[in-house]
Amino acid sequence: MPIVSPFELENLTFKIFKSAGASDEEAKIVAGHLVRANLAGHDSHGVIRIIQYIKNVRSGLTVPGAEFDIVKETPILAVVDGHWGFGQVVAKKSVELAVKKASENGLAAVGIRNCNHIGRLGDYTSITLENDMIGIIVTNSRSLVAPFGGTERLISTNPICVGIPSGRDTPFLLDMATSVHAEGKIRVRLARNEKVPDGWLIDKDGNPTNDPADFYDGGALLPLGGDVGYKGMGLGLLVDFLGGALTEAGCSSSKEYRTLGGSNGTFIIVINISHFTSTDDYKKRVNEVINNIKNSKTRKNVEEIFIPGEPEELNKKKRLAEGIFISETTWNSIGNIAREYGLNVTDWVNVE
Amino acid sequence: MPIVSPFELENLTFKIFKSAGASDEEAKIVAGHLVRANLAGHDSHGVIRIIQYIKNVRSGLTVPGAEFDIVKETPILAVVDGHWGFGQVVAKKSVELAVKKASENGLAAVGIRNCNHIGRLGDYTSITLENDMIGIIVTNSRSLVAPFGGTERLISTNPICVGIPSGRDTPFLLDMATSVHAEGKIRVRLARNEKVPDGWLIDKDGNPTNDPADFYDGGALLPLGGDVGYKGMGLGLLVDFLGGALTEAGCSSSKEYRTLGGSNGTFIIVINISHFTSTDDYKKRVNEVINNIKNSKTRKNVEEIFIPGEPEELNKKKRLAEGIFISETTWNSIGNIAREYGLNVTDWVNVE
Numbered sequence: 001m002p003i004v005s006p007f008e009l010e011n012l013t014f015k016i017f018k019s020a021g022a023s024d025e026e027a028k029i030v031a032g033h034l035v036r037a038n039l040a041g042h043d044s045h046g047v048i049r050i051i052q053y054i055k056n057v058r059s060g061l062t063v064p065g066a067e068f069d070i071v072k073e074t075p076i077l078a079v080v081d082g083h084w085g086f087g088q089v090v091a092k093k094s095v096e097l098a099v100k101k102a103s104e105n106g107l108a109a110v111g112i113r114n115c116n117h118i119g120r121l122g123d124y125t126s127i128t129l130e131n132d133m134i135g136i137i138v139t140n141s142r143s144l145v146a147p148f149g150g151t152e153r154l155i156s157t158n159p160i161c162v163g164i165p166s167g168r169d170t171p172f173l174l175d176m177a178t179s180v181h182a183e184g185k186i187r188v189r190l191a192r193n194e195k196v197p198d199g200w201l202i203d204k205d206g207n208p209t210n211d212p213a214d215f216y217d218g219g220a221l222l223p224l225g226g227d228v229g230y231k232g233m234g235l236g237l238l239v240d241f242l243g244g245a246l247t248e249a250g251c252s253s254s255k256e257y258r259t260l261g262g263s264n265g266t267f268i269i270v271i272n273i274s275h276f277t278s279t280d281d282y283k284k285r286v287n288e289v290i291n292n293i294k295n296s297k298t299r300k301n302v303e304e305i306f307i308p309g310e311p312e313e314l315n316k317k318k319r320l321a322e323g324i325f326i327s328e329t330t331w332n333s334i335g336n337i338a339r340e341y342g343l344n345v346t347d348w349v350n351v352e
Numbered sequence: 353m354p355i356v357s358p359f360e361l362e363n364l365t366f367k368i369f370k371s372a373g374a375s376d377e378e379a380k381i382v383a384g385h386l387v388r389a390n391l392a393g394h395d396s397h398g399v400i401r402i403i404q405y406i407k408n409v410r411s412g413l414t415v416p417g418a419e420f421d422i423v424k425e426t427p428i429l430a431v432v433d434g435h436w437g438f439g440q441v442v443a444k445k446s447v448e449l450a451v452k453k454a455s456e457n458g459l460a461a462v463g464i465r466n467c468n469h470i471g472r473l474g475d476y477t478s479i480t481l482e483n484d485m486i487g488i489i490v491t492n493s494r495s496l497v498a499p500f501g502g503t504e505r506l507i508s509t510n511p512i513c514v515g516i517p518s519g520r521d522t523p524f525l526l527d528m529a530t531s532v533h534a535e536g537k538i539r540v541r542l543a544r545n546e547k548v549p550d551g552w553l554i555d556k557d558g559n560p561t562n563d564p565a566d567f568y569d570g571g572a573l574l575p576l577g578g579d580v581g582y583k584g585m586g587l588g589l590l591v592d593f594l595g596g597a598l599t600e601a602g603c604s605s606s607k608e609y610r611t612l613g614g615s616n617g618t619f620i621i622v623i624n625i626s627h628f629t630s631t632d633d634y635k636k637r638v639n640e641v642i643n644n645i646k647n648s649k650t651r652k653n654v655e656e657i658f659i660p661g662e663p664e665e666l667n668k669k670k671r672l673a674e675g676i677f678i679s680e681t682t683w684n685s686i687g688n689i690a691r692e693y694g695l696n697v698t699d700w701v702n703v704e
Contacts, residue, residue: 072628076428077458079628106429107461111628134593147645149654154644162586164593172593174586181580197579206651226551226578228533234514234526234660237641241486241516241524245637246628253644254637269621276424276431276463276598285597285606289589292506292605293499299558302501308586 002331003323010035012338012345013047017086019341020057021064026089033088037120038324041315044184045120048330053086053117054337061261062086062116068093076105079247082115087264091118095127095135098270102133106275111247112266117141122175122312124268125163129171132279134271135163138239139264143252145179145236146220148229151206153220156252157182158239163309165273166290167283173309178236179221186212186221199226242267354683355675362387364690364697365399369438371693372409373416378441385440389472390676393667396536397472400682404469405438406689413613414438414468420445428457431599434467439616443470447479447487450622454485458627463599464618469493474527474664476620477515481523484631486623487515490591491616495604497531497588498572500581503558505572508604509534510591515661517625518642519635525661530588531573538564538573551578594619 013031022030030053038046056062066085070078078097082090094110101108118124121137128135141156157177164172180200189196190212203209204218215221224232244251249265251257273279290307298305326334338345365383374382382405390398408414418437422430430449434442446462453460470476473489480487493508509529516524532552541548542564555561556570567573576584596603601617603609625631642659650657678686690697 074458074627077627106426107459109459109623134598147648147657149650149657150645150648151651152648154641154648160587162590164590172586172589174583174590176580176583176586180577199578202651206649224577224580224583225532227549228528228576230658230660231526231528231576234528235512237524237660238514238516238526240641241638242623245634245641246486246623246625248629248633251637251641254640256637271461271594271598273598275426275429277600281600282597285603285608286593288606289506289592289597289603293502296499296502296504296506297558298501299503299554305499305501306582308582308589 001328002326004326005323006035006039006320009038009047009324012334012343013050015343016050016054016334016338016341019343020054022086023065026064026086029092030086030088033092033119033123035324036123038326039316039319040120040122040312041319042120042312043326044182046324047326047334049117049119050337051330051333056116056261059261066090070097076101076108078110080110080112082112084114084116087116087118090115091124091264091266092127094266095124095137095268095270098268099128099131099133102270102272103131106272108270110268111243111249112264112268113247113249115249115264115266117262118264118266120175121159121161122163122173122309125161125173125175126171128270129163129165129173132165132273134165134273135161136269136271137161137266138243139266140240140243140249140252141264142257142259142262144183144221145223146202146206148223148225148233151202151204151220154253155223155233155236155240157221158236158243158252160235160239164286165279165283167280167287168290170307170310170313172286172290172307173312175308178224178232178239180224180232181221183215183221186215190216353680354678356678356683357675358387358391358672361390361399361676364686364695365402367695368402368406368686368690368693371695372406374409374438375417378416378438381444382438382440385444385471385475387676388475390678391668391671392472392474392664393671394472394664395678396534398676399678399686401469401471402689403682403685408468408613411613418442422449428453428460430462432462432464434464436466436468439468439470442467443476443616443618444479446618447476447489447620447622450620451480451483451485454622454624455483458624460622462620463595463601464616464620465599465601467601467616467618469614470616470618472527473511473513474515474525474661477513477525477527478523480622481515481517481525484517484625486517486625487513488621488623489513489618490595491618492592492595492601492604493616494609494611494614496535496573497575497585498554498558500575500577500585503554503556503572506605507575507585507588507592509573510588510595510604512587512591516638517631517635519632519639520642522659522662522665524638524642524659525664527660530576530584530591532576532578532584533573535567535573538567542568
């Protein structure tokens with residue numbers, strides 16, 4: 001399996017997007033985002049996406065150089081029309097806009113419509129965290145999840161991401177699908193010819209199933225919560241009603257939702273801690289809670305309790321030191337794209 | 353079991369709180385809140401709380417006539433010190449303050465500290481809904497929930513409540529503990545001598561248990577999510593970091609948290625739809641999604657898919673027509689309190 005230096009990988013990714021028509025700024029943002037997703041261990045949101053993104057640029061679904069268009073704006077809120085530019089570019093600028101507003105006024109909300117896949121949400125809360133602000137980001141997508149008690153795909157995996165400054169090396173960073181799992185986990189099991197555990201999936205008739213293939217044959221993901229799945233459904237709908245309805249991006253199951261190429265209707269809330277309490281004291285409070293948990297007794301066979309955000313930091317340390325493993329298939333696809341643009345990929349990759 | 357008219361019940365509750373030293377305004381707010389909780393079917397947050405609230409007034413933990421003290425304020429945010437007044441009074445006024453700010457500026461956040469039990473969160477989002485605004489309310493409480501992988505009680509059931517205008521008779525109203533269940537459900541099973549299902553509880557050693565008594569013997573509730581319980585833990589911590597840390601109320605597991613009598617550190621976010629999009633169009637979008645779900649195919653043995661908020665509306669219709677059933681024990685306790693204040697309770701209650 002190819003093991004790639006993150007620095008070389010980012011460089012290659014930058015060159016690919018430049019070759020596809022992105023500006024220096026766009027290519028830098030997208031390449032940095034994808035490689036950081038790999039570093040965090042979220043390979044489903046890493047450089048594997050080059051394949052889809054380049055396809056979308058070539059088909060016209062993604063528009064390099066699209067205007068960052070603020071269609072509504074007050075000192076504390078904004079609605080951005082992304083005009084189908086690179087999702088990462090639109091989302092990054094929108095979060096920066098929200099941080100600027102919150103730095104002045106203590107609180108801000110920014111909605112985004114006409115926006116392509118924005119990738120890993122946790123990458124954006126790192127912007128609020130660098131500014132000692134709480135970031136809450138939600139985004140909708142195409143329907144893959146059944147309502148609680150239903151059989152049809154009517155809700156997206158609608159993730160919720162929250163970044164909280166902790167005063168520790170590792171921030172509190174929750175980045176979760178409101179379904180039991182995101183679709184990527186099903187795809188991995190299918191590729192490995194493995195079953196999925198109980199409670200993840202139903203087949204097209206609404207029966208519980210452990211066969212990942214049933215999902216791709218018209219089945220659906222289940223909302224978070226099992227017997228209390230109305231909670232996962234409710235959280236998923238909240239994401240749709242903020243990211244889809246409030247921004248005019250369209251809710252996942254609605255007629256106005258753009259299925260082709262997908263759409264990430266996004267809503268961002270930024271809270272400036274210093275307008276509510278002392279930021280230093282705030283971090284001490286968060287740190288105390290995390291210490292209480294980290295130092296508490298674990299259940300049998302549990303070595304350590306991980307706070308949301310910790311697994312990503314551990315992956316990052318490891319992968320910065322050891323390089324990023326990329327599957328043969330993905331690497332070949334990326335290599336093919338690179339070669340189409342006349343780029344050289346093989347002289348720096350280690351293959352084991 | 354006594355069946356009580358909601359109107360008479362509210363009247364009696366009002367008189368009890370008046371007799372205990374509450375002002376007309378305070379007694380009206382608390383009585384209305386408790387009876388509406390019973391009407392919604394959430395008896396654990398209904399008039400049964402009279403017993404605890406009166407005890408807290410008598411011990412000095414709850415202070416009738418406490419000042420509604422806005423300690424920090426800008427056009428879009430505020431921090432309120434409740435000075436241990438009635439939680440319902442402090443919370444209602446804080447939500448009204450947030451609605452006023454959001455009606456002018458599109459968005460607002462209000463935090464509350466030094467606040468007693470505020471009761472059923474869904475009652476407050478009804479205030480934002482009457483104003484065509486989205487309300488998000490979170491509140492923390494004493495620790496009852498183990499972290500994911502842990503055995504100790506370090507997080508509260510930290511509920512999240514979201515009200516969304518839907519353009520239907522019934523709004524979208526999600527009001528959920530971030531644990532699998534709130535403590536009340538365990539208490540009910542214990543009282544009925546019933547087991548609890550798998551996945552609700554661990555005993556004091558961190559082993560799974562179906563015996564509700566194990567919870568009261570040092571066990572803990574489990575966070576929402578089962579195998580992905582880091583999600584429930586993460587959402588619970590979010591509630592603590594907003595309601596407890598940002599407001600200076602104190603996080604559940606912290607040294608500064610007031611255990612005696614409890615404390616509901618509360619954080620309210622109000623979003624004025626009209627500052628983002630047309631409110632009418634917004635409601636149409638929400639209504640379309642709900643219709644898609646309500647009209648979709650159900651799983652075997654599921655008659656109807658309920659949207660969060662619908663069960664409460666159905667209960668309300670039924671109980672307004674038929675009266676509110678109150679257990680003999682609760683009714684006797686309330687009767688004893690009423691008689692201590694020289695109030696007459698028996699001439700209008702129907703006992704079956």
